[in-house]
Amino acid sequence: MKKLLGVIASTALTVSSTLSVIACGGVNNSTTIYYSYVDNHTDKNTLKLYTDAAEEYKKIYGDDFNFKGIRYDDNNQLATEMQTIGNSGRNMPDIFLVSVDNATKLATLGYILPLDGADAIPEAGEILKNLNYSSEQAEAAMEKWHAGTATQTDLWSNFMPFAVKSSKIKSNNPKAREKNPAQYGITTYLGVGGGSALVSNSDESMRNFKNLNLVKPGSEFGDEGEIKWVDNANVSINKLTEISAATENQTISSLFDRGMWWMYPVYSNIMSDQIDGKVYKAADIGVNWLNNSDLPYYDSSEGKYSSVFSNKYFTTSAHEVLGKWFDYYSQQIKVAKTTLTGTTANTSFLNLNHPSLNAGVQRSMLSGGSGITNNEQVSAFGINYEPSSYFDMLGGFKSFTKMDYMPLEFIKLFDKNQEAEQFQKYDEQDIGKWLAPAGSGMTVFNSRLGSNKQRLKAAQRFVQIMFGAKEETNESGDTKIVHSEDGGQWNFERSFTKSLEVPSKLAIIDDSQTKNEIFENKLREIADNKFARAIDEVANFEGKNNEKEEKAAIIRLEKYQIQLASVLYASSNTTLSMAPNVSSYDFATNNDWHGNNAMLPSLNQAFKMSDASFEAIYGKLTDTTIDYKKSSQYQEKRLEFCENLMRILTQLNYELGKK
Numbered sequence: 001m002k003k004l005l006g007v008i009a010s011t012a013l014t015v016s017s018t019l020s021v022i023a024c025g026g027v028n029n030s031t032t033i034y035y036s037y038v039d040n041h042t043d044k045n046t047l048k049l050y051t052d053a054a055e056e057y058k059k060i061y062g063d064d065f066n067f068k069g070i071r072y073d074d075n076n077q078l079a080t081e082m083q084t085i086g087n088s089g090r091n092m093p094d095i096f097l098v099s100v101d102n103a104t105k106l107a108t109l110g111y112i113l114p115l116d117g118a119d120a121i122p123e124a125g126e127i128l129k130n131l132n133y134s135s136e137q138a139e140a141a142m143e144k145w146h147a148g149t150a151t152q153t154d155l156w157s158n159f160m161p162f163a164v165k166s167s168k169i170k171s172n173n174p175k176a177r178e179k180n181p182a183q184y185g186i187t188t189y190l191g192v193g194g195g196s197a198l199v200s201n202s203d204e205s206m207r208n209f210k211n212l213n214l215v216k217p218g219s220e221f222g223d224e225g226e227i228k229w230v231d232n233a234n235v236s237i238n239k240l241t242e243i244s245a246a247t248e249n250q251t252i253s254s255l256f257d258r259g260m261w262w263m264y265p266v267y268s269n270i271m272s273d274q275i276d277g278k279v280y281k282a283a284d285i286g287v288n289w290l291n292n293s294d295l296p297y298y299d300s301s302e303g304k305y306s307s308v309f310s311n312k313y314f315t316t317s318a319h320e321v322l323g324k325w326f327d328y329y330s331q332q333i334k335v336a337k338t339t340l341t342g343t344t345a346n347t348s349f350l351n352l353n354h355p356s357l358n359a360g361v362q363r364s365m366l367s368g369g370s371g372i373t374n375n376e377q378v379s380a381f382g383i384n385y386e387p388s389s390y391f392d393m394l395g396g397f398k399s400f401t402k403m404d405y406m407p408l409e410f411i412k413l414f415d416k417n418q419e420a421e422q423f424q425k426y427d428e429q430d431i432g433k434w435l436a437p438a439g440s441g442m443t444v445f446n447s448r449l450g451s452n453k454q455r456l457k458a459a460q461r462f463v464q465i466m467f468g469a470k471e472e473t474n475e476s477g478d479t480k481i482v483h484s485e486d487g488g489q490w491n492f493e494r495s496f497t498k499s500l501e502v503p504s505k506l507a508i509i510d511d512s513q514t515k516n517e518i519f520e521n522k523l524r525e526i527a528d529n530k531f532a533r534a535i536d537e538v539a540n541f542e543g544k545n546n547e548k549e550e551k552a553a554i555i556r557l558e559k560y561q562i563q564l565a566s567v568l569y570a571s572s573n574t575t576l577s578m579a580p581n582v583s584s585y586d587f588a589t590n591n592d593w594h595g596n597n598a599m600l601p602s603l604n605q606a607f608k609m610s611d612a613s614f615e616a617i618y619g620k621l622t623d624t625t626i627d628y629k630k631s632s633q634y635q636e637k638r639l640e641f642c643e644n645l646m647r648i649l650t651q652l653n654y655e656l657g658k659k
Contacts, residue, residue, distance in 0.1 A: 035068075064458065169184040181578075188443045191439030
């Protein structure tokens, strides 16, 4: 961590009175502009999107600048490298695509260029104007779409409101003048990580969901074999754990990962006490921030940084929210301890706590089998997992046909009847539910472009072409921006068929985009690829002789991620949280600092003990109720976990504050 934050002090050249950018020994005067692209050597290669844009740039603007790509395995690889080795290298691209959480860290480090706000140079904001990139214009376009009056140009020249909002990043660089979130990029694809669970559609699983009133008997499945969830369903953590205990701790509805990204839905529910009649929510302000004296939630006992885990106004809620998560996770551990054989790393219940070993245990609970679970049956019906990564859990479900998705927005942290006071407290703030973090990917500009306006203009023109906008000059010399009717390189057809990303343009919610031959052909190509990979890579894959049905299931799963993204982002009642955007850092730090140094020791201290001690705290493994949660032993262990985790995360803030 010291190394990560220390790189900000490396050789720099100032372009404003507040923020520093890295100078790169002549790179910033080069006529070559570098962009990053992804080629994972399997199913994603975005290079042609960029080379096509480079050809178009040359036709429109000439050959004053050349564009050259630098390959990465995925969008997170570059961001991790920049945090580890800094931005002072000839190989660091000028234009690149990063996830929201990584953009937040790079903004705080001063490595990416703000496009508006007090720290932006005037030229940087030109791209926002040229792309109609504002919440007001996005909302106006969305209203036209809902009214059925949007033209093709309206659809392709505007963005969804949440696409604009999700690229507003809070830089907590101590030199920053801008104290509010500002635009640091152009949202390129929509992510819904953390907003759904990957679940089984087996008979036993469906009985479980019926018991929870999440599906209606007699109408469990839709036309394509997908599970039909009850509209506006809701179920509390208490109810989920009660249903699990009633099976003698043999099964649990869905596994909750203890990783950083999967914990954002929990952290985002933390809120302040009343401060002069107002409540402040982590979903809006982030989970950590610079402790400025002008903030209404300024805590004089804190150092340079403050957070929901240490600030005096937030700790009551932090205990309540983390405690509810612990109520669920402790039941999950109890099921794992009851059912797994514990003879291998993949069947040791304690490895659920480990950031590098938990996936194997999760797959074991999803699959069951001889030598894996004591009764050879599955002990989990699902796992909260992002839609695009369902292949990673195939070893658990063993067949694509057995997999489906459950939206998590109807999970309530507090029970309306059993915990009425807490339920109302959070419900009044429209939280207390499983919030999906806005996990978008955004195109950003290396901050070194700020000291060379010609290169910055060329880089922005290039990105504008990617989004379907170009400059046209008439005979009088007047220049105007013209938007293409198909959205440019990042339209749906090119974006999805070449990069498998769900693009951020408004037109994604137009059904015509997913009802054409190009789209269907790409889905078939994806199905061919993943079916072949399943045979080669997944030893217990049961569908190798069931090709037609397996490929149909893959297509169903692929369609879901598109539908989920478009529904979430187009909804006026979205459950997305912007907490990752406005935090000074997140917990997906290099080598998973949070997972290894905060969550792992806190969970191990809570569960690593003798069998007798475990049952004294968490109840007999054969119990069929959750009455153990009322005991003083359990309440003490619950409080200890919350305080351990909050203390370690506060220590991280303290280390940052010394920089």
